[in-house]
Amino acid sequence: MSETPWDKLQPDTGIRVDGRGRHDIFWVRMPDRTPGLIMKLSDHVEEIHPLPKLKNLSLSYRHVDGSNTLCLTLTDKAQVDIFEALCRDVIDAAEAADTVQSALSKAVQRTCRWHHLLRGGSPEGLTIEEQRGLVAELAVLRELAVELGPRAAIEAWKGPEGSPKDFETFVVHVEVKARRGAANAKIAISSEAQLEAVPGFDLYLKVLDVDTAIAPAGPTLADHVAETGLKFHSDPTAMSLWEQRLIAAGYRDEEVDSSRSWKIGTSRTYRVADGFPRITSPLPPGVSNVGYSIDLHVCAPYQVADDIFLCS
Numbered sequence: 001m002s003e004t005p006w007d008k009l010q011p012d013t014g015i016r017v018d019g020r021g022r023h024d025i026f027w028v029r030m031p032d033r034t035p036g037l038i039m040k041l042s043d044h045v046e047e048i049h050p051l052p053k054l055k056n057l058s059l060s061y062r063h064v065d066g067s068n069t070l071c072l073t074l075t076d077k078a079q080v081d082i083f084e085a086l087c088r089d090v091i092d093a094a095e096a097a098d099t100v101q102s103a104l105s106k107a108v109q110r111t112c113r114w115h116h117l118l119r120g121g122s123p124e125g126l127t128i129e130e131q132r133g134l135v136a137e138l139a140v141l142r143e144l145a146v147e148l149g150p151r152a153a154i155e156a157w158k159g160p161e162g163s164p165k166d167f168e169t170f171v172v173h174v175e176v177k178a179r180r181g182a183a184n185a186k187i188a189i190s191s192e193a194q195l196e197a198v199p200g201f202d203l204y205l206k207v208l209d210v211d212t213a214i215a216p217a218g219p220t221l222a223d224h225v226a227e228t229g230l231k232f233h234s235d236p237t238a239m240s241l242w243e244q245r246l247i248a249a250g251y252r253d254e255e256v257d258s259s260r261s262w263k264i265g266t267s268r269t270y271r272v273a274d275g276f277p278r279i280t281s282p283l284p285p286g287v288s289n290v291g292y293s294i295d296l297h298v299c300a301p302y303q304v305a306d307d308i309f310l311c312s
Helices: 078-096 100-118 128-148 150-156 221-232 236-248
Strands: 013-016 024-030 035-041 057-064 067-074 171-181 187-188 202-214 259-272 291-294
Touching: 024 078, 024 259, 035 057, 035 078, 035 100, 035 187, 057 100, 067 078, 067 100, 100 236, 128 171, 128 202, 128 221, 128 259, 150 221, 150 236, 171 187, 221 236, 221 259
Parallel strands: 171 202
Antiparallel strands: 013 024, 024 035, 035 067, 057 067, 187 291, 202 259
C-alpha cells in the first residue's frame, strides 16, 4: 500500500499541505485516528449552509485552535486511497481561488462533485439517459417548489444524495422515471428498494416522456436548470442547497451540449399500492440489487391524477 499524507501523523495533529499555498489547508489526523483535511476560515468568511450529506465522508465546520475550519473526514477507512485523491482535487480547487470565501465555495462544490463520482457517475459528465432523468426530476422539482415553497421542495429532492426515492416529503415519497415518448411502454427499475413503500408514507411513481434532439430551437438542459433555479432565488438557504444538489447530481454548465434540446411531453402518475407490479424485499438469500422492467400498460389500474402527490 502506498504512503499517504496521514501515515506519520499522530492523533489530533496536522501538517500544512503547502507552506507556500494561498490558503491555510492542513492534512490532519483526528483524535479517533480518522484521516481528514481542514481549511482555516477567517472571521469574516460566511459559512455555506447546509453542507451536503455524503456517503462515507463527513463535511462539517469545526473550531480548531481558536479558528473556524471546514473539516472533511473519511468515515470508511478502507477508501483512504480514493479519499486522498479527493482531498488533492479539493485542495487544487481551493488554491485556485483568490479569496477564502471563494475557496470555501469551491471546496464544497468539488466535494459534491466527488460524491457524484463515488456513486458511479462518469467523469466525462452526464450520459444522455442521465440527462433525460435530470430533466424529468427538475420538472417535478418545479412543481413542488410552487406547491411547498422553495426550501421544503429542495430539501425533498433526495435523488442526488443517493436515496432510493427521488423525492421525500413528510407524508409522500415519489420515484420519477423518464422515457422516450416513442419507446415501448416500459420503464427500468434499478433496485428492489425503489418501489418499496415505507410505512407511514404514500408512494407514487411519476413517469414523464422526455425527448431530445439536436435542434436549433427548444430548451437545452441548461435552460431547464436555469428555469428551476429561479424557484429558489428568494431563499438563500434553498439556493445554496439547490446548487449542492445540482452538483451532486453530476451537472456542470460547461459540459452542456448547447445544440441539444429537451422536450417534456406526457406525464403519468401511479399510486404504488398492493398489487402494483414490482419486486420488493425480502428477497431470496444471496439476492440483492435487483434490476427489472415494468410494463406501464399493466400499471393502468393504478393511474391517478397527475398532481395528486402535490395535494397529499
